[in-house]
Amino acid sequence: MAVVATKPYESLTQETAISLANELSLFSNEAQLVCEEIGDGNLNYVFRITDQASGKGIIIKQALPYAKVIGESWPLTLKRAKIEASALQKHGEYAVGLVPKVYATDENLAITVMEDLSHLEIVREGLIKGESYPKLSTDIGEYLALTLFNTSDFALHPFEKKALVVEFSNPELCKITEDLIFTDPFFDHETNDFEPALQAEVEAIWNNTLLKLEVAKLKRSFLTEAEALLHGDLHTGSIFASEEDTKVIDPEFAFYGPIGFDVGLFLGNLIVQSFTREGKQRDVIHSHIHNTWVTFSSKFSEFLEQSEFDLFNDVEGYDAFVLEKVFRDSLGFAGCELIRRTIGLAHVKDLDSIENQEKRILLKKQTLKAGELLIIRRKEIDSIDAVIELLGEIQQ
Numbered sequence: 001m002a003v004v005a006t007k008p009y010e011s012l013t014q015e016t017a018i019s020l021a022n023e024l025s026l027f028s029n030e031a032q033l034v035c036e037e038i039g040d041g042n043l044n045y046v047f048r049i050t051d052q053a054s055g056k057g058i059i060i061k062q063a064l065p066y067a068k069v070i071g072e073s074w075p076l077t078l079k080r081a082k083i084e085a086s087a088l089q090k091h092g093e094y095a096v097g098l099v100p101k102v103y104a105t106d107e108n109l110a111i112t113v114m115e116d117l118s119h120l121e122i123v124r125e126g127l128i129k130g131e132s133y134p135k136l137s138t139d140i141g142e143y144l145a146l147t148l149f150n151t152s153d154f155a156l157h158p159f160e161k162k163a164l165v166v167e168f169s170n171p172e173l174c175k176i177t178e179d180l181i182f183t184d185p186f187f188d189h190e191t192n193d194f195e196p197a198l199q200a201e202v203e204a205i206w207n208n209t210l211l212k213l214e215v216a217k218l219k220r221s222f223l224t225e226a227e228a229l230l231h232g233d234l235h236t237g238s239i240f241a242s243e244e245d246t247k248v249i250d251p252e253f254a255f256y257g258p259i260g261f262d263v264g265l266f267l268g269n270l271i272v273q274s275f276t277r278e279g280k281q282r283d284v285i286h287s288h289i290h291n292t293w294v295t296f297s298s299k300f301s302e303f304l305e306q307s308e309f310d311l312f313n314d315v316e317g318y319d320a321f322v323l324e325k326v327f328r329d330s331l332g333f334a335g336c337e338l339i340r341r342t343i344g345l346a347h348v349k350d351l352d353s354i355e356n357q358e359k360r361i362l363l364k365k366q367t368l369k370a371g372e373l374l375i376i377r378r379k380e381i382d383s384i385d386a387v388i389e390l391l392g393e394i395q396q
């Protein structure tokens with residue numbers, strides 16, 4: 001992979017992005033390059049450069065020195081571009097074909113040059129339109145098992161694992177998660193954003209000491225448990241897919257954290273869809289929820305059985321202990337994700353794009369309730385089917 005000759009940081013424009021693509025010799029001399037900025041996330045610029053002659057494209061993603069969603073008043077480290085490129089490569093070693101190829105990086109310019117995935121669609125957008133993505137949960141279940149197992153102490157020599165913990169130290173991006181997922185929504189904080197019609201539900205969350213105790217425990221896990229190299233922001237806007245293909249993008253929040261965090265964020269975002277859909281459409285999502293956990297847990301368990309580094313792996317009960325912890329953590333993290341996506345700073349289009357106010361508020365009350373119950377009852381819920389039953393009770 002090329003590392004571009006370093007230049008001081010400057011924000012790319014469509015013209016300078018094309019010049020950079022030429023410098024990298026990623027296209028033929030005859031290429032007729034056009035560029036558009038297609039980023040719709042909260043933090044970065046994304047330039048797509050296409051050769052009009054051959055149709056071939058690349059993506060240049062550039063981190064901005066601040067959070068785009070807020071503006072220059074929220075400075076943000078450019079080191080996240082290096083973390084993202086390195087995480088794509090590390091995860092790509094294991095989850096072959098499930099992450100985009102990286103062609104080049106430049107730490108000073110904070111760019112990652114990678115495979116163009118324009119033939120695919122962002123899963124959140126597709127799900128909102130009613131797509132079902134038949135391979136989604138099998139692919140993501142496998143991605144989770146492959147990336148999380150193979151970067152953990154179950155699969156790595158302790159020296160190698162600890163070197164990766166250092167390499168992927170990502171304090172500024174972790175702080176965003178610590179604040180936006182685990183803290184602000186549970187207090188009367190200025191970053192929160194919710195409709196006045198939700199005031200009573202939100203105040204009930206702020207006053208629920210049992211809930212806050214459980215969130216504090218989950219936040220503590222996030223802060224202290226360096227189990228595996230996480231994606232760190234695995235919502236449905238971080239996944240491209242089609243009927244046949246799935247690619248996980250955007251691991252700029254990657255760091256060593258608790259395995260259940262990635263699993264829980266993905267499940268939490270599927271659960272939002274369980275509320276916004278009805279009838280057979282909802283069943284599709286429930287089977288994705290079920291299949292994500294079954295695929296992840298069976299693969300992870302299979303890998304654990306073959307672990308070279310954990311001599312306890314065939315002690316009876318150990319495998320069940322490991323997976324039960326991941327399951328309960330996942331439910332708690334899914335619950336936090338549901339609450340923050342409903343009343344925190346960064347919402348999801350699945351809910352906010354519902355025009356009918358009465359319906360939108362009802363669904364938001366349901367996602368808040370699901371979040372609360374998943375967090376509080378995570379030690380009693382003993383199967384993924386029980387999670388789906390719980391959703392059904394809230395939806396009645």
Ligand code: SR1
Binds near residue numbers: 067
């Ligand atoms: C200021 S960043 C807000 C959110 O966008 C990212 O995708 C993460 O989910 C973060 O919490």
Ligand code: MG
Binds near residue numbers: 041042233238250
């Ligand atoms: Mg992102």
